[in-house]
Amino acid sequence: MSATASRRGGSKPKPDEESLDDLLQVLVGQPFLGVKFIYGDELIVDFGPGRRVEDPVFGRTLEPDFWLGTLATDWLLLSSDSLVARSEDTDREETARTFEALKGSHVGATDVRPDLALTIAFSRGHKLLVLPRRAMRTQGLPYWDLLLPESRMIEAGPGRKWSVENADLPPKERGRSSRADGSGAPRPSRTR
Amino acid sequence: MRETDVPMRLRRQFGDFVEDEKRATLGGTKNRRGDYTYAELRLMAVEFRKAKGL
Numbered sequence: 531m532s533a534t535a536s537r538r539g540g541s542k543p544k545p546d547e548e549s550l551d552d553l554l555q556v557l558v559g560q561p562f563l564g565v566k567f568i569y570g571d572e573l574i575v576d577f578g579p580g581r582r583v584e585d586p587v588f589g590r591t592l593e594p595d596f597w598l599g600t601l602a603t604d605w606l607l608l609s610s611d612s613l614v615a616r617s618e619d620t621d622r623e624e625t626a627r628t629f630e631a632l633k634g635s636h637v638g639a640t641d642v643r644p645d646l647a648l649t650i651a652f653s654r655g656h657k658l659l660v661l662p663r664r665a666m667r668t669q670g671l672p673y674w675d676l677l678l679p680e681s682r683m684i685e686a687g688p689g690r691k692w693s694v695e696n697a698d699l700p701p702k703e704r705g706r707s708s709r710a711d712g713s714g715a716p717r718p719s720r721t722r
Numbered sequence: 723m724r725e726t727d728v729p730m731r732l733r734r735q736f737g738d739f740v741e742d743e744k745r746a747t748l749g750g751t752k753n754r755r756g757d758y759t760y761a762e763l764r765l766m767a768v769e770f771r772k773a774k775g776l
Contacts, residue, residue, distance in 0.1 A: 566734070566737075566738075568733070568734065568736075568737020568738065568740070568741065569737050569740040569741055569744075569758075569763075570737075572737065574734055574737070585735070585774075586773060586774055586775055587735070587739060587770070587773045587774055588735065597734060599730070599733065599734070675730055677730060677731060677734075683730045683731070685730075695730075697729060697730040697731040698729050698731055699729055700727040700728065700729050701727055701729075701730075702727050
């Protein structure tokens with residue numbers, strides 16, 4: 531499905547401007563690396579082979595090449611169209627174990643609807659659905675974000691707006707740079 | 723977590739930092755479960771940045 535969600539900062543896309551569908555293609559072929567729940571019960575999904583880095587706080591860690599943050603948005607995990615996990619599940623350890631079944635698979639396809647509902651289909655039949663609810667529009671917060679290489683990120687929502695941002699900037703500064711005139715977002719580049 | 727104004731690239735690690743802190747201490751004062759108030763999270767974000775050398 532082709533997304534008609536609009537890029538933040540302007541309603542008329544430039545002829546050479548990549549769509550959100552185009553940008554999400556960078557995930558296709560990336561291996562599933564793992565999941566974690568961080569404070570606030572946010573599900574984080576890691577992709578890519580990852581790379582070992584030395585960190586002053588955590589020591590030697592495996593950093594994913596891409597990661598998806600679901601923020602406060604509902605999500606579902608399907609296996610062959612059967613529900614196997616969802617955001618309402620309260621046992622986070624058990625839920626994380628359910629995601630272990632995705633190890634060894636890779637992203638087969640991505641799909642984003644105009645309302646920015648996101649589907650990531652994995653090669654072994656699993657699908658992750660991130661489903662913004664209408665009520666979230668009024669809260670003014672993004673629905674999900676995706677960290678890309680080179681400190682870029684996609685920020686999706688609220689409403690039908692999305693943007694490519696600098697992932698090194700705090701959210702308050704991102705808001706000022708991209709929402710005021712649409713020129714703050716770095717030019718995306720494809721990295722397959 | 724957004725209220726702490728931590729850049730997205732560091733949010734994943736900051737989440738771990740908060741969880742580690744909660745396990746190592748009595749946690750925050752928001753409720754009896756030891757969750758943190760926004761003010762506490764903002765302070766932890768300052769500590770996190772210092773620890774990261776930022």
